[in-house]
Amino acid sequence: MIGISIVPTYTLAFERTHRRGYYTVTINDTKCYIPTRLFYAVFTRLNRKESAGTIEVTARQLEALGIIAQILDQNRYQIRYTAQHSYDTYGRPCATSYVIDALSLGQSIAITSAAFLRITGADKRATIGCMDVSATQLDELGFVRKEVADNVRIERPIQYA
Structure with missing residues (x-):
């Protein structure tokens, strides 16, 4: 018998800014710009033709985006x-x-x-x-x-x- 584990997910809104090459996401009520390459590294199955929408994310993916945002925001x-x-x-x-x-x-x-x-x-x-x-x-x-x-x-x- 195969064991199934249920992972809680969160809904995250994203928008690609074409001019800048970044994705805009809101994490903890803060608007963050995540570079496109890193956004695709976290969400490997995301359709790259989508420029805006919502995505279901796990706690680990949300933590990874938060770490990326912290690194980019350090002065x-x-x-x-x-x-x-x-x-x-x-x-x-x-x-x-x-x-x-x-x-x-x-x-x-x-x-x-x-x-x-x-x-x-x-x-x-x-x-x-x-x-x-x-x-x-x-x-x-x-x-x-x-x-x-x-x-x-x-x-x-x-x-x-």
Whole structure:
């Protein structure tokens, strides 16, 4: 006789963000971004054509997602960068800038290539990719984090009659 064990499951909602290459899930009332590769490693039988829905997960799978989310949230921020080249009227390259997306913040900025390479330490031949940066590097790049924005005090100018 074959023994059958019943494993309790939980329902987890997920959504794939096409631009970012991440799955968005809510774990313990916290919105988390899980990289696509790791999401598929945890849920091997998931239909990869599905971009949103719900899935039944075991306690071990939920724990694995929680561990991944904790690792990604430890004062590390994921950015995606793309080099943008500008050309003069004769078709010669004249300037290069980087468009950077902070994936967890939902913000995008453009920065000169010299500043980007100095702050992140990326190779000057890098044209597109993702990397982890620290909170101080994120501030240097020009992104506004919630922790920093809460500490800023805005003073109104004095109006004279």
